[in-house]
Amino acid sequence: MASTALLWFRDDLRLGDNAALRAAAGADALVCLYVLEEEGVRPLGGASQWWLANSLRALDAALREKGQKLILRSGNAAEIVPALADEIGASEVFWNRRYGPAEKIDGQVTRALKQRGIEAKTFAGALLHEPDAIKGSTGAAPKIFAPFWKRLRAAGDPPAPIRAPSKWPSTKRVASDDLADWSLEPTKPDWAGDMRDAWAPGEDGARKRLHAFVDGALSTYADSRERADRDGSSRLSPHLRFGEVSPTQVWHAAKHALDAPAKERPSPASVDKFLAELAWRDFAHHQLRAYPKIADENMRDQFDRFPWSEERKGFTAWTRGQTGYPLVDAAMRHLWAEGWMPNRLRMLTASFLIKHLLSDWRRGEKWFWDTLVDADPANNPTNWQWVAGSGIDSAPYFRIFNPVTQSEKADPDGDYVRKWVPEIAKLPAQFLTAPWEASPMELEEAGVRLGKTYPEPIVDHKEARERALGALKKMTGK
Numbered sequence: 001m002a003s004t005a006l007l008w009f010r011d012d013l014r015l016g017d018n019a020a021l022r023a024a025a026g027a028d029a030l031v032c033l034y035v036l037e038e039e040g041v042r043p044l045g046g047a048s049q050w051w052l053a054n055s056l057r058a059l060d061a062a063l064r065e066k067g068q069k070l071i072l073r074s075g076n077a078a079e080i081v082p083a084l085a086d087e088i089g090a091s092e093v094f095w096n097r098r099y100g101p102a103e104k105i106d107g108q109v110t111r112a113l114k115q116r117g118i119e120a121k122t123f124a125g126a127l128l129h130e131p132d133a134i135k136g137s138t139g140a141a142p143k144i145f146a147p148f149w150k151r152l153r154a155a156g157d158p159p160a161p162i163r164a165p166s167k168w169p170s171t172k173r174v175a176s177d178d179l180a181d182w183s184l185e186p187t188k189p190d191w192a193g194d195m196r197d198a199w200a201p202g203e204d205g206a207r208k209r210l211h212a213f214v215d216g217a218l219s220t221y222a223d224s225r226e227r228a229d230r231d232g233s234s235r236l237s238p239h240l241r242f243g244e245v246s247p248t249q250v251w252h253a254a255k256h257a258l259d260a261p262a263k264e265r266p267s268p269a270s271v272d273k274f275l276a277e278l279a280w281r282d283f284a285h286h287q288l289r290a291y292p293k294i295a296d297e298n299m300r301d302q303f304d305r306f307p308w309s310e311e312r313k314g315f316t317a318w319t320r321g322q323t324g325y326p327l328v329d330a331a332m333r334h335l336w337a338e339g340w341m342p343n344r345l346r347m348l349t350a351s352f353l354i355k356h357l358l359s360d361w362r363r364g365e366k367w368f369w370d371t372l373v374d375a376d377p378a379n380n381p382t383n384w385q386w387v388a389g390s391g392i393d394s395a396p397y398f399r400i401f402n403p404v405t406q407s408e409k410a411d412p413d414g415d416y417v418r419k420w421v422p423e424i425a426k427l428p429a430q431f432l433t434a435p436w437e438a439s440p441m442e443l444e445e446a447g448v449r450l451g452k453t454y455p456e457p458i459v460d461h462k463e464a465r466e467r468a469l470g471a472l473k474k475m476t477g478k
């Protein structure tokens with residue numbers, strides 16, 4: 001009897017290095033499905049919805065070239081997947097495993113399929129190594145990154161990526177939702193213009209981005225990843241978030257660069273640093289698995305006593321890039337426009353919100369969740385808790401970034417600030433970090449009226465620092 005396979009795409013919107021797809025393509029007929037899940041997973045924020053719509057469109061186009069199409073359904077996956085498997089007479093359902101709260105849904109789907117006599121076949125594909133493969137001396141995965149990274153390295157290179165299927169089975173006629181009916185993209189107002197210019201969602205865009213990075217910025221990654229004024233990092237995060245490229249493909253591409261002729265070869269330090277950052281992604285997924293409520297609850301419950309401020313004005317100024325600290329404002333405006341900002345600026349803006357404004361990290365996490373194109377259920381809360389000091393592996397709370405000195409390091413010539421905060425662009429470079437230090441004449445010449453055309457700093461750095469340390473004392477009682 002001819003076999004029919006159902007392939008369930010999730011956060012793996014690619015044809016290459018997709019073990020579930022390769023296996024499913026061995027059937028006589030194949031149906032490819034994506035479910036917009038409305039239960040059991042965190043609903044996507046606005047910028048990620050925009051990304052998803054474009055990524056699904058790209059995946060559907062790639063599938064159509066192979067004689068397939070992407071079937072769209074929305075609702076509860078635990079009901080939709082078994083029902084569709086029944087409808088098409090599938091004998092097997094294939095997917096790549098995911099980790100964290102979503103595992104519960106996958107368990108429900110597996111059980112519902114079993115009741116119908118249908119087999120669920122699952123594969124690795126989301127991380128460099130499966131969570132159970134990385135264990136410390138206690139048998140559990142290390143909760144601190146340094147030993148985690150040591151273990152991950154000791155596990156060796158992840159398996160080499162596999163190619164997309166070379167032969168494709170036929171498909172079946174199945175009803176699909178219309179992507180437009182999901183309303184994932186903004187219309188009035190259409191705020192996604194800068195995102196369209198900045199990004200190319202989909203597997204092709206991911207591949208191009210990876211090649212450009214490996215041939216370019218990887219060579220100086222160790223030094224330039226922290227610079228705001230350079231394209232110093234890979235910008236692969238949204239592509240990785242939606243699985244348009246696998247971490248394994250990225251790992252091997254970066255390592256392969258070391259085989260290039262000496263002149264083109266990146267420094268081993270840069271490759272090593274990049275691989276370690278990629279491993280942070282695996283680490284964050286381990287954290288999400290161990291703390292499913294990581295976006296809602298402090299990992300260190302001591303922080304439940306932290307005297308957060310409920311004040312709204314400062315929070316609003318932060319979201320709008322109107323704090324009066326140019327690098328913070330530039331980064332927040334960059335985030336709003338393109339749905340992304342470099343890692344150093346994520347740390348700076350998060351620190352500013354949590355420590356200078358004493359705002360609960362969860363408010364900021366939610367804002368990032370809504371505005372980042374790479375908003376990731378593991379990476380986002382893990383990193384917010386890292387900055388807040390409430391994470392198991394985290395920067396101590398008393399480490400408070402100085403927005404002025406950070407600016408001098410990350411954007412020494414002020415190019416990034418000039419781009420995103422044009423109202424102060426005409427100031428001499430030395431005042432772009434701290435416009436309030438310019439003389440009235442210098443301000444006037446640059447057309448800047450502090451408090452009118454650009455805000456005065458909403459808090460004084462020194463005073464805010466003392467206040468934050470005082471709040472910490474209140475929490476610890478020391």
Ligand SMILES: Cc1cc2nc3c(=O)[nH]c(=O)nc-3n(C[C@H](O)[C@H](O)[C@H](O)COP(=O)(O)OP(=O)(O)OC[C@H]3O[C@@H](n4cnc5c(N)ncnc54)[C@H](O)[C@@H]3O)c2cc1C
Binds near residue numbers: 235238280343381
């Ligand atoms: C407050 C805060 C919130 C963050 N929220 C997210 C988020 O929602 N989604 C997200 O992907 N990253 C998040 N990060 C981590 C990091 O800032 C981004 O992954 C990185 O800036 C993306 O740029 P890139 O692709 O050029 O990174 P590269 O430096 O080129 O790194 C390559 C890849 O490694 C992974 N990676 C790098 N740094 C980290 C890290 N610290 N934690 C986890 N994975 C990492 C990402 O997948 C990244 O694409 C956050 C960091 C902070 C401080």
